[in-house]
Amino acid sequence: MTVVLTSAARQEAQPVISGVADCDIHPSVKSMADLHPWLSSKWIEHFKSYGSLRNQHYVTGAAYHKSQPNASRRDAYPPEGGPQASSLAFMKQQLLDSHGIALGILNPLVPSQGVRNLDHSAALCRAINHWQVECWTSKEARLRASIVVPYEDPEASAAEIRFWAGNASFVQVLMLSRTSFPTGNKRYWPIYDAAAEAGLPVGIHAFGNSGLPITSAGWPSYYMEDMVAHAQSSQAGLVSLVIEGVFERWPALKFVLIESGFSWAPSLIWRLDRNWRTLRSEVPHLKMSPGEYIRRNVWWTSQPIDEPENATHVSDIFDWLGWDRIMFSTDYPHWDFDDPARVLAFRTSAEKRQQFFRGNAHHVYGVAA
Amino acid sequence: MKKHVVASTAEIPPGARKLVTVAGRPIVIFNLDGNFFGLFNRCPHNGGSLADGIVTGLVRSTEPGTYTYCRRGEVVRCPWHGWEFDIRTGQSFCRPGDLKARQFNIEVADGRDIVEGPYVAETVSVRTEDNYIVVEV
Ligand code: FES
Numbered sequence: 300m301t302v303v304l305t306s307a308a309r310q311e312a313q314p315v316i317s318g319v320a321d322c323d324i325h326p327s328v329k330s331m332a333d334l335h336p337w338l339s340s341k342w343i344e345h346f347k348s349y350g351s352l353r354n355q356h357y358v359t360g361a362a363y364h365k366s367q368p369n370a371s372r373r374d375a376y377p378p379e380g381g382p383q384a385s386s387l388a389f390m391k392q393q394l395l396d397s398h399g400i401a402l403g404i405l406n407p408l409v410p411s412q413g414v415r416n417l418d419h420s421a422a423l424c425r426a427i428n429h430w431q432v433e434c435w436t437s438k439e440a441r442l443r444a445s446i447v448v449p450y451e452d453p454e455a456s457a458a459e460i461r462f463w464a465g466n467a468s469f470v471q472v473l474m475l476s477r478t479s480f481p482t483g484n485k486r487y488w489p490i491y492d493a494a495a496e497a498g499l500p501v502g503i504h505a506f507g508n509s510g511l512p513i514t515s516a517g518w519p520s521y522y523m524e525d526m527v528a529h530a531q532s533s534q535a536g537l538v539s540l541v542i543e544g545v546f547e548r549w550p551a552l553k554f555v556l557i558e559s560g561f562s563w564a565p566s567l568i569w570r571l572d573r574n575w576r577t578l579r580s581e582v583p584h585l586k587m588s589p590g591e592y593i594r595r596n597v598w599w600t601s602q603p604i605d606e607p608e609n610a611t612h613v614s615d616i617f618d619w620l621g622w623d624r625i626m627f628s629t630d631y632p633h634w635d636f637d638d639p640a641r642v643l644a645f646r647t648s649a650e651k652r653q654q655f656f657r658g659n660a661h662h663v664y665g666v667a668a
Numbered sequence: 669m670k671k672h673v674v675a676s677t678a679e680i681p682p683g684a685r686k687l688v689t690v691a692g693r694p695i696v697i698f699n700l701d702g703n704f705f706g707l708f709n710r711c712p713h714n715g716g717s718l719a720d721g722i723v724t725g726l727v728r729s730t731e732p733g734t735y736t737y738c739r740r741g742e743v744v745r746c747p748w749h750g751w752e753f754d755i756r757t758g759q760s761f762c763r764p765g766d767l768k769a770r771q772f773n774i775e776v777a778d779g780r781d782i783v784e785g786p787y788v789a790e791t792v793s794v795r796t797e798d799n800y801i802v803v804e805v
Contacts (some may be wrong), residue, residue, distance in 0.1 A: 366750055373722065
């Protein structure tokens with residue numbers, strides 16, 4: 300039995316700079332009924348009767364039990380009830396105010412993008428985008444939204460992007476890393492064409508339902524294997540984007556790899572470049588080395604940051620990849636949340652902190668500082 | 669160091685816990701079978717509130733395929749990244765050598781002694797017939 304549970308006494312350390320940008324926040328619906336105002340009765344009835352099947356083993360959700368309820372912090376339940384991050388008031392208090400966050404990018408993971416019935420997927424995405432504007436960004440000036448697209452239907456995705464293009468609430472197009480084909484595959488190009496036309500970056504968040512195992516060696520047995528394999532799926536997607544020529548075709552299109560880790564990126568670039576020197580005749584459409592494309596078109600979010608025994612090793616990775624490439628994120632309310640006051644466990648200059656915590660995000664998302 | 673009276677023993681029955689603030693420090697007090705333990709309410713990893721974590725036991729294994737569940741109710745799991753700490757000692761189970769949740773000395777005092785002092789009882793009204801939890805900070 301618990302007599303008193305109060306978070307009131309928690310006082311976080313001050314953020315290292317003021318006006319932190321958090322590039323990965325996951326707002327939640329209280330229930331799927333929150334989306335009803337923007338769904339036709341056809342889809343409301345369909346969902347009640349048949350649910351929404353995704354490309355995964357289980358009808359009810361992911362294959363792994365994710366360690367904490369809703370994969371989220373146990374201290375993040377809103378006092379008025381509902382799942383974590385389903386209350387704007389509590390999100391303001393627990394996340395934005397107490398961590399000094401001045402810009403927060405919403406990446407809703409409400410089930411929609413991997414739904415196998417593509418029309419249902421598109422209807423859910425449209426409803427989620429309305430819900431982000433009505434229930435979040437129009438009520439809180441610090442928040443910006445991501446256009447959730449039914450990416451397995453690239454034409455419908457392009458239409459979704461064009462529907463919202465020019466709406467200042469939206470600063471990004473959101474995809475997930477586990478697409479049914481590698482992310483650079485030509486079938487997805489209508490999405491990139493529409494994003495480039497709208498001038499919006501494409502954020503690719505780890506996770507998704509491709510129907511394929513997360514590792515290239517098959518289905519793992521443990522959640523921990525699933526957690527570390529997100530880097531694999533993101534690496535495969537990034538290699539595909541480079542090699543298929545997406546960055547050559549849309550030179551100004553920005554990609555953000557979200558929650559995928561970034562310590563692997565320098566070594567991937569070195570290996571790609573080495574291979575490109577040998578095998579470049581296979582990909583004559585590439586005019587620059589893979590590393591040059593990646594350093595021009597790609598950014599990473601920081602959470603979950605790596606924690607080596609010697610914290611300065613992470614500083615080396617920042618140096619190798621570039622301080623202009625990595626953007627702070629919390630992943631609120633998920634259990635592997637990073638706190639801006641603790642995320643950099645090594646000393647660095649005020650200028651670099653400014654880039655990491657704030658400047659890079661404002662640049663990538665085109666939000667005035 | 670002062671002795672702060674933070675609660676009557678009746679307020680925290682066995683298995684329960686309470687978050688208190690003593691001299692500006694958040695401290696979570698646990699009752700394990702009648703013994704009281706106090707931990708600083710900032711996880712030594714990244715500052716999560718241990719008062720909001722679940723109290724659980726420890727799963728141990730000597731080899732793959734064999735498991736034992738032991739120390740039921742003696743382990744608190746941080747609500748953020750799930751690191752586990754021994755409520756009795758503050759010791760972490762993932763980095764036992766070098767990482768501890770900070771412990772505070774707790775004693776149980778008789779209300780009659782408290783009235784005589786020297787104790788600080790700012791937020792608790794002390795009655796001579798009850799017992800109280802005292803934290804030294
Ligand atoms: S803050 Fe407690 S486990 Fe990370």
